[in-house]
Amino acid sequence: MDEINLDKLKNPNAFLGRITRKVRKIAMDSTSEARGKILDVGCGNCLFFIEMAKKHQLDEKDLFGVDLNLDLLLEARKLAGDNKINLLNILCGDGVSLPFKPDTFRYTFCLNTFINLEISTIKKILAELERVTTPGGYIIIDIRNKANPLLKLKYFLNRLTNPIKINAYTLKDLLPYIEESKLKIIKTINVKVPPFLTVDKILIIKKE
Secondary structure (H helix, E strand, O other): OOOOOOOOOOOHHHOOOOHHHHHHHHHHOOOOOOOOEEEEEEOOOOOHHHHHHHHHOHHHHHHEEEEOHHHHHHHHHHHHHHHOOOOEEEEOOEEEEEEOOOOEEEEEEEEEHHOOOOHHHHHHHHHHHHHHEEEEEEEEEEEOOOOOOOHHHHEEEEEEEEOOOOOOOOOHHHHHHHOOOEEEEEEEEEEEEEOOEEEEEEEEEEEO
16 A cells, blocks of 8 residues: 655644554454445544545545544545545534435444544444445444453543543443344454554444
8 A cells, every 4th residue: 555645744642543443453454344425433634534535545435434523524624635536525514414315335434533522422433334335235333441440540531631521332332222223344454553452343244
């Protein structure tokens, strides 16, 4: 994969942290066969799409991104342009009410996003991901691992100085919704970053 031009990246700490980068890489490598219409919910500056498009030579017109942060979407345009990628379909919108028809996307991603959300909001987003994904399609999400005591301590200390709450979850927190839906977890990938061991879990989910 060609080196990515990140000269216009405004907040490297948020997008180039060890866990964040590893989640993107593992998700991308685990779905190398992804083709057709692809959606990224909480796409931010579209770094995931830029990396994915370069590595897997995806058709740019099939890439759709949604994020609430307009500034990040504007940054996405600049980063994509610097990397000779034309992102035509990035929209300012909310993951709890996606502006797409049912059964639109073959692959739907939501990565490094649930860390910023309460479980009640996550359940609404999961319902929308299910709605817009085609039968037989795939939903790829991740959660920071609440069962990791070192990560739990790190996030607790972060709350003492940072007004933005960081959330971690276990698989059991999501299972009640997944089990009552048309979704089936087909693969769970443990993301490990020393010295924290399993810091994140990526779930590859199939819509039946």
